[in-house]
Structures are given as structure tokens and as C-alpha cells.
Amino acid sequence: MKTGPLNLITDVRGLRVGNAQDSDVKSGVTVVTADASFTASVHVMGGAPGTRETDLLAPDKLVPAVDALFLSGGSAFGLDAGSGVMDGLHAAGRGFAVGNVTVPLVPGAILFDLINGGDKTWDQNPYRALGRAAYNAAGSEFALGSHGAGTGATAAMQKGGLGSASAVLPDGTTVGALVAANPIGSVTTLDTRHFWAAPYEVGEEFGGYGVNPSAHLGDLPDSQKAAAMASSGQPTNTTIAIVATDAPLTKAQCQRIAVAAHDGMARAIVPSHTPFDGDLVFAVSTGDAKTPVDDGALLAIGHAAAVCLSRAIARGIYHATPAINDLLPCWSETL
Template identity: 70%
Template structure:
């Protein structure tokens, strides 16, 4: 397995990603879409998810294809980003046909960034406009770190962010991950330098420092995030992600892809899947390539978990400082002397 040419989820041909953010708000939205509908399902392992249209993605539900997926900051307010994406899709006459009406199908998930210091004194919910703007800016190239849904994200010890990574398998299938990392847990071992995901790093995509060789690393750390927000740390977190492939997967197979990809969260964040996290992964297939065998699904799921672990580390590694941040960036704490 080797990374695709961009090392982004858009190495899966046909997929596009758009970001929109508001610097004063310290929040934003990220949208994944394509020119044609794609198969999708979802799996939730956190105890505090915030979602829209995810029930429809269960394998036994009627709709198999969606038009876009939105990841957003803003807690429950951020779910309105999906409405902005739906507005833009409707303007393009896209959606699920019901008679002579087309209804855009836009599942979404949100993270909590309401206590990160940004200006949240709006009169009108800003996320509908952010969702539409993110959709309309979607392309194969997009920016990671402090952008889109990762704009206001915070991990336990550092600023969080938006991350992505990809692999091309020996079979020719491509797998990619996109994540907004805002977890209760930490992406780094004690000391702020080494990433938990280091064993899975390719090259120096998040610093190339290698694993932490110390023992006893799983001991709880005092969270800078909970101290900075002065809030119950169990109520302000989540890691929301999308994993995608061009292999032709059914809706149940997309759910299995999402299940396998959750291992990537557990490899990159400690602790993960807590009662206070809304950890959620969407599984997506564009259906462009037939699988060579049923065994390939296991390989694709494994690759997705590794991509997601790498994407989480890249999200924290690429976060950039802005005025009045509550938490330091990894890059600031590890700047050369």
C-alpha cells in the first residue's frame, strides 16, 4: 500500500471536498460530495453523537445512495449545514427522485466547539450558509489543519483540526479518510511530542518522529482542554470521519467498512469511544472498481483504519495558531529551538 498522489480522500476518483469557515466564529464546515450519488452507511461508537439522516444509512433502510455528507462544528446548530448543502443541490436539480420532485440526501455529523473562544453571539444560525459555501467550493484539492469542520476543534492537549490520508492497494483499489478531530482524548503520548499513530505514519507526513519508546504510556493525562474551557470534559468532544473507496461495495459492506475504520480512531487517540465522545465514521463507495474477491473487503477495511489513524495525526500536526487560542498547536510546542 502506498499513499495516493494527494494523500487525501479525493484520491478516490470522483470525490470532492469543500471547506468553509468563519474566523470570528472559530468554527466551520466540511462537505464531501461527487458529481453522481454514492453508496454510504455509518457506524457510531461514541456515546454522544450529533447527527442528521444517519438512520437512513442503516443497511435495511430504503435509500442506498446519498448526494453529499457534511461534517460541521457548532454542536446541534451545525446540523443546519446539511440544509445549506441541500439548498445548493436543489439548485442543481439533484436528489432522490420522488415523482417529479428531487430530494437531496445529505447526512451529517457535528462536533462541539461552542466553548473554544469564538464569537457565538449570532442572531441567525450561520451554519446553513457555511454548508452551502463549503459544497460550492468542493474540489479535489482542499486544505487541512485549521480549516472547515476542524477550524475550532480541540483535542485533550492541543488544537485539533481537519485531516485526511489515502492508500492505493495492491489490488488497484483506492481508500481514503477525512476527519475532523475534536476528541476528549489525546493524539500524542505524554510529553506532547510523539503521536499515538506514529507506527502507521508514511514518510514524515506528521513529523517523522517515530513512536514513543517509553513504557506505561496509557496512564490518564490532565486535559488542557477541560481546564481551558472550564467545563465538564465529558460534554464537549467528538471525532467525526468519512472513509471512502472506489471499490464497488454494497450498503452493508459500507457499514462494515465504517466499523473497521473505527480501529483507526482507537490507534490515534487515547482514550477513544468514550461516553463523552460522539465518535462516528461514515463508510462510502463510489463503485468504480469491482472487487476481485470477498477477502478484499477485509483489506479495504484495514487500509481505511490506517488511513484514519494517519488522518487524525495529520489534523493535529497541521493545525495552525490564531489569536486567542485556548490550546497550543502541536507545531508551536515542537518548534525547532
């Protein structure tokens, strides 16, 4: 599989991504936007999701496109990041026209990182400001690992993080993925070196260690995350992602791509889609949906989206960096 020039979701034509984070809070926000509104849909498979305005992404709903998507830490507090993104879009004159008023449309999703060693004793919810800052920072290049919505993320055996990857199909179509990986499950096998996503790695984008040759890999590890957060009653979780393509897709086709992309999550996180995760995938098209692709092309895009998401999850953990008061080590510290 060939990657795009940046091996990021911003290889998809028109997309920009911005991060903002607070190192004391150990949390942050990631925003995906573009110069023009784009088609999007969503599919939720986790048992504990937290979302904003996702109902309007159903194929039968009126709104044809959105202006931005956000991924945020902070659990329910993090949903306020969408208000900050709306502020930025409103200042830019962006939004859905309703008479002489424009209303920016900003669906989003959150992960639970409230119990991760960060200071959550704020007087004022910080996520609106983080959402505006992430929107203002949006560009073609952005940092992976402990940045944006991945700042305070954790996985079963090590820190989680923000990941991204891209692929260019033989016909020139570009597909990309962006993910904030914070699962209850493990992204590595029992030895913590080998990633579950290893069969899909391109080059050495997350270490090049290959597939674990051991047997009995289906056994669940004793989760370091669960042990570190035992006083809270249960670990804090959820993996939230965006997959995108420059192929022209309808909302219904975007929803089908979101469904297919969940396969990539299941290949990279064991177990995934649990009752304690709010696992969710948005799917985006920046192409002209007046001439949507046929079913054969849709199959190829869905497969690429799943592969990119697996790779992005591993890359997020691979690029995580240590910080003060971390509850878990980074992947690089467990070798």
C-alpha cells in the first residue's frame, strides 16, 4: 500500500487538522475542517459513546454537509469544544444558511481521560477555548502521539495517543484516517513490543517489529490501565476516529465507509467495541457527491479506510511521549 506525501489524513484533498492541548489538565482537542463544507456520516459501535450533533449525519437527515468535526478529551466536559470551533467558524462567516443567518455545523465525539494524572480542578471548563485554539491551528501538518485529543489518552498497557495514516489507491483516490486511541483493550500483544496492527504496517511507521510469532495471542493481558485506575472503579476509555477520502461519496456511502472502518479498529485493539468504550468512526468525503462512486470503488475505499485506521492507531501509541504524573509508560519505555 502506498501512502500519501505526509502519511496523514490531510493528504485527502481539502482537509486541515489542528491540535490544542493543556499539559496541566492532560487533555486536548483535535479539529478537522476544510475551506468548504464536506459530506460526513458516522457509525457508533462502542457501548458508552459521548457525542454532539451526530444525529444530523444520518443519510435521511436534511443537512447535506458539515463545516468541521472535533475529537476531544474531557468526557462530557469535552463536548463544549464544539462551541469553540463554532466560534471560529462563525467569525469566518461559515455555516449552514438559515434565512439571513449562518449556523456552523460541528459534530464531534469525546473520550474519557478525566482520571489520568492531570489536574481537573478547573473553575471554568477549558474545552471551549481548546476547541477554538485547535480550529485556529488547523493546517496540513500536525503532531501525533501526545497531542490534541490524544494528549491524555491511555491503552491497556501503555499511553495512548493521536494517530494518523493515509493511502493512495491505484486509481489515484486518497484515503486517510485520524484517531484518538484511548481503549480499554490493548494495542500490543502480551510482550508489549508487537502491535496488533503489524500486518498492515507500511515501512517502519510504527517501529517495524513485525508480527508477533508467538502462539495463543488471544489471551487477554492483565491490564496495567485497569490496575492504575482501580480506585476509580473502572478504567477510562473510548477510541474515536475520522476516516476520509477525496472520492465523491453520498452521506449513505460515507456511513458505509464508517461501518467498514470499524474493522480496522478491531484489528488494532484487542478487545474493541466493549461495553466500556464509546468507539465511534466518522467518515468524510471532500469529493463532489453529484457523481458518487460505484459499489466496487466503495468496497476498495472501505478496505483502505480500515487499514489506515489500524495503522493510525498504532502510530498514535508509537509516537506518545512521557509527561509529568503519567499513570502509564509510553510504548517506547516498555521495550
